[in-house]
Amino acid sequence: MDKVIALTAVTKAFGPVRALGGVDFAIAPGEVVGLVGHNGAGKSTMVNIMMGTFPPTEGRVERGAAGEIRCVFQELSLCLNLDAAENTRLIHRSLRGLGWRRRARAMIAGRLDAIFPGHGIPPEAKLSDLPIGQRQMVEIARAFTAAEGEGPLAMVILDEPTSALGEEATQQFLAYVRKAAGEGVAIVLITHRLNEIYAVSHRIVVMKDGRSVAEGPSAELPKERLVELMGGHAVPVEGEDIPAVATRKTDPNAPVMVTLPGAVPVEARKGDIIGFTGLDGHGQREALVAIQTEGRGAKAATAFVAGDRQADGVLPVWSIAQNLTISCLATIRRGAFLSPAAERAFAEEWRERIGIRMRDIDQPLTELSGGNQQKVLFARALAAPAPIVLLDDPMRGVDVGTKAEVYQTIRNEADAGRTFVWFSTELEELENCDRVYVFREGAPVACIPREALSQDAIIAASFQS
Amino acid sequence: MSVAPARAARRLSLPPSAYGFIAAALLWGGTMLLSDGRGGIEMLSVALSFSIFSVAVGTGQMFVIASGPGNIDLSCPAVITLCAYVSMNLMGGADGMLPVGLIAALVLGGVIGLVNYGLVRALKIPPIIATLAASFVVTSLAMWYGGESTVRPPQALSDFMIWRVGGVQVALILALIGSGVVHLVLHRTVYGRSLLALGQNARAAQLAGIRVGFVRMTAYAVSGMMAGLCGFLLAGFTGGAALNMGEAYLMESVAVAVLGGTSVAGGRASAFGIWGAALFLSLLVTLLNSTGLGAGARYLFTGLTILVVIFFATERRK
Known part of the structure; x- marks a missing residue:
């Protein structure tokens, strides 16, 4: 299989709630896919299924060539009482024995320098002492680290990765995404900043109500079309109609x-x-x-x-x-x-x-x-x-x-x-x-x-x- | 801070406040069996006399523990001692100075309680550390202020502590009335409801409009005042203040509160349950003293018994 991961007719139900209603999705090495959708469209559920956090209710998930899948979470997944090197050790089992701290520090510092030149993050600082923007940089850089003796990095899922980054850091990040993709890493980018999607994605997948409702090369899905697809007009469910709301009179001079x-x-x-x-x-x-x-x-x-x-x-x-x-x-x-x-x-x-x-x-x-x-x-x-x-x-x-x-x-x-x-x-x-x-x-x-x-x-x- | 939704994992038909009474009854009954029923009433009467002190300090501790997980006042032994010294010295053995001594003990205890809360709040120190640290300072003050000198309590106070009418100790009756008042405060006043809501879920209480900071501050002040009252009464009962007089009440204040039905998870408290627990502990001490065991063995048994009883009496989450 030449895909990093492929989901076929995947559904996921939480009790009576159907979070995913039959999703097909595949991504190839070196591909950048933008994933967009409104609240509750099923993006997070899909990420969790790709990460293996929970199994799908129905459907198949196939993994391609060996390699790690990492995720950069919107709610950062770092331990704030540890420094960047220690946080890096958490995801790399091979960092052990004498001198692990030195190697971990070199690994994360090297990656930070590569992605965010001039980041200014002191290597020994506890994460809790860093501003939120620098924490986000550490979270991103950590996801792209690779240790010797472990499998190569196959895919990185980025869930709202730039929400705390400044303009310059965002541009650095986007440039690095292109570079990593060029080296064969598959990238899934989820963000509400559509210009970032257009800046780096080869392909865009639009999700709505637990399904992927549109998919195509970025060039063929202009912004207006995306907004239309994400919203669209929900089909009214029979019998569940709530009577049209009568307009209320409000007093524009009230206190x-x-x-x-x-x-x-x-x-x-x-x-x-x-x-x-x-x-x-x-x-x-x-x-x-x-x-x-x-x-x-x-x-x-x-x-x-x-x-x-x-x-x-x-x-x-x-x-x-x-x-x-x-x-x-x-x-x-x-x-x-x-x-x-x-x-x-x-x-x-x-x-x-x-x-x-x-x-x-x-x-x-x-x-x-x-x-x-x-x-x-x-x-x-x-x-x-x-x-x-x-x-x-x-x-x-x-x-x-x-x-x-x-x-x-x-x-x-x-x-x-x-x-x-x-x-x-x-x-x-x-x-x-x-x-x-x-x-x-x-x-x-x-x-x-x-x-x-x-x-x-x-x-x-x-x-x- | 969040509260497990399935708290009712183990629903007991008995209220948590009943366990102290049951343990006390079992212990008393057992002793009666062994001694062929001799001296039972005397034993109970002595145990009740001693319970007054642990109920006083335990009631204060209850306010603090009920105000939410992690809240505890470890300064009570030091407050008992300092307030005893200060009030005894102020009164100088004069009966006419009794009100002055009592008010001084209450105010000083309350102020130390406020300082405790201030440390917890302003310096963001966990209560267990803040109140322990405060207790070292308070103990030093007691050493410096009282030292070896022992001022006799006013005769009227000593007389009052052993005053009996028709065989019933008057101080005991007043203490029971006091617990009744505390019961009303807890369950029938805005303050009590606020305290118990805060203890269950501080965030929910705050969003429901409760002045969380004020309510918790008051709980620490009440704890200090009750420890001060305990010191005043204890000095009157034992013939004066002494540097080690508060020692036993560190463990005892927490034990009677928890065993008496105060939930360490916060939000549950019982003013009368404390009596059962205090009675149980007093009986246990009396019983162990009568066995002629050494101090080490007595402590060992006391500790083990409390562990066992609390294990059975407290609600546990899954």
């Missing part, structure tokens, strides 16, 4: 509640529902947490609905009622003490209003299904005396029926004067917003009003051209 600086400054007024979107991990969540913990804009109480329920929301020791009332304890206090009767009545009222399916409010929250846990967290925020409610991608793992109910609740609350800031990457959810701010690299870069909202518009703003 401003939330502001954030940026190329396109964020502004949310009383009664607004605004959306944050863009590719996952581009600063939307950080912006929400900053609003919640430090405040941005008007001095008003905020309530937060966590999307990562276990990490950010659930109090696992407690009952549903206790979880529900934690943000509004003042309202169930009678004198100095909390009133169990008032707490019960309050929890029952919200159970009714949000339609939480449970046995009784004293059962542990962790016994509920994910969707119902999410409803409790919703109720917690809505019950809080806070004029601003922040939603951190709150519909993860929530069923269609629940979603429709929650959408309605949010709209009612907004009509009653509450302000919602809603981070989501799903178009269907964003359609409930009056306008949507697209984030890229940590800051809002575009504002799309409800009337102009489409997947294409979001993708065009998410990917830097």
